[in-house]
Amino acid sequence: MQMIDWQRAVIKVGSALIAPEGNGCSIRYLLALAEFIQHSVQHGKEVVLVSSGSVAAGAGLMKFDLAQQVSIPQKQALAAVGQSYLMQHWQKLFDNQCAQILLTRSDLESSKRVANAKNTLNTLLQMQAIPIINENDSVVIDELVVGDNDNLAAQVAVMCDADLLIICSDVDGLYNKNPQLHADAQLIEVVETIDDSILQSAGITTNPIATGGMKTKIQAADTAMQAGINTLIVNGRKAATFEQLKQTRQTGTLFFAASSRMNSMLN
Numbered sequence: 001m002q003m004i005d006w007q008r009a010v011i012k013v014g015s016a017l018i019a020p021e022g023n024g025c026s027i028r029y030l031l032a033l034a035e036f037i038q039h040s041v042q043h044g045k046e047v048v049l050v051s052s053g054s055v056a057a058g059a060g061l062m063k064f065d066l067a068q069q070v071s072i073p074q075k076q077a078l079a080a081v082g083q084s085y086l087m088q089h090w091q092k093l094f095d096n097q098c099a100q101i102l103l104t105r106s107d108l109e110s111s112k113r114v115a116n117a118k119n120t121l122n123t124l125l126q127m128q129a130i131p132i133i134n135e136n137d138s139v140v141i142d143e144l145v146v147g148d149n150d151n152l153a154a155q156v157a158v159m160c161d162a163d164l165l166i167i168c169s170d171v172d173g174l175y176n177k178n179p180q181l182h183a184d185a186q187l188i189e190v191v192e193t194i195d196d197s198i199l200q201s202a203g204i205t206t207n208p209i210a211t212g213g214m215k216t217k218i219q220a221a222d223t224a225m226q227a228g229i230n231t232l233i234v235n236g237r238k239a240a241t242f243e244q245l246k247q248t249r250q251t252g253t254l255f256f257a258a259s260s261r262m263n264s265m266l267n
């Protein structure tokens with residue numbers, strides 16, 4: 001087990017945690033996570049949150065069943081409805097002020113926009129506000145198809161020079177096969193190299209409100225590792241996860257970036 005120390009983390013929260021009932025916003029799995037973030041900020045650490053959930057929140061408000069066929073324009077409209085509700089939901093969980101930033105992949109391909117977003121993020125963190133990022137779903141379609149807040153979170157981690165990317169999901173980490181489908185699946189605790197066996201282990205999701213599954217989480221970990229940033233895939237449904245993290249103890253699957261600043265300090 002590795003010690004997990006960090007100064008600036010990007011924490012990604014998937015729809016599976018925000019809407020365990022299949023739509024709407026629930027605090028059920030967010031209380032322990034929010035308490036961990038608040039505790040970290042009070043101890044001088046910096047947290048950027050990447051939150052999915054606008055489509056599920058919008059579906060709850062507009063009485064849409066996401067298990068049924070929903071068109072892309074309908075999803076975009078649900079995201080527009082749900083995003084402000086999602087932000088209100090987060091704000092209720094924090095003493096610190098929350099701040100919304102909506103990004104698209106093309107924003108991150110523009111050096112000018114990246115520089116602007118970086119300045120905004122750094123200023124918000126200095127103000128001890130909690131930046132909450134989501135895809136700007138109403139103006140893009142690719143991300144809604146592949147469900148890519150995992151990759152967005154990795155790009156944000158690189159952009160803001162984070163030490164750690166934490167991807168919170170509904171399973172204990174990356175298994176050698178999908179644990180929702182295979183009772184004998186085994187948790188992989190540390191990944192040092194993303195090789196074929198790791199890529200093959202990662203399946204898609206079985207959850208109708210989520211997208212991407214482990215595939216996009218591994219892509220995200222790869223992006224972060226290449227930038228020297230450690231990634232943890234953890235079970236955000238378990239309060240114990242955040243107790244472990246508070247004590248700088250590893251939980252879930254660690255994608256270990258050998259060249260990271262934190263790791264060279266620990267070794």
Ligand SMILES: Nc1ncnc2c1ncn2[C@@H]1O[C@H](COP(=O)(O)OP(=O)(O)O)[C@@H](O)[C@H]1O
Binds near residue numbers: 016017204211
């Ligand atoms: N090898 C694997 N290990 C763990 N989970 C896997 C694996 N392959 C596929 N999955 C699926 O990925 C899901 C998590 O991703 P996803 O449903 O997209 O959640 P989120 O909304 O948190 O992004 C798990 O619930 C599981 O069904």
Ligand SMILES: N[C@@H](CCC(=O)OP(=O)(O)O)C(=O)O
Binds near residue numbers: 014016135144150213
């Ligand atoms: N941007 C979309 C979520 C896309 C996404 O990546 O979803 P998830 O796989 O649950 O992290 C939303 O806010 O509903």
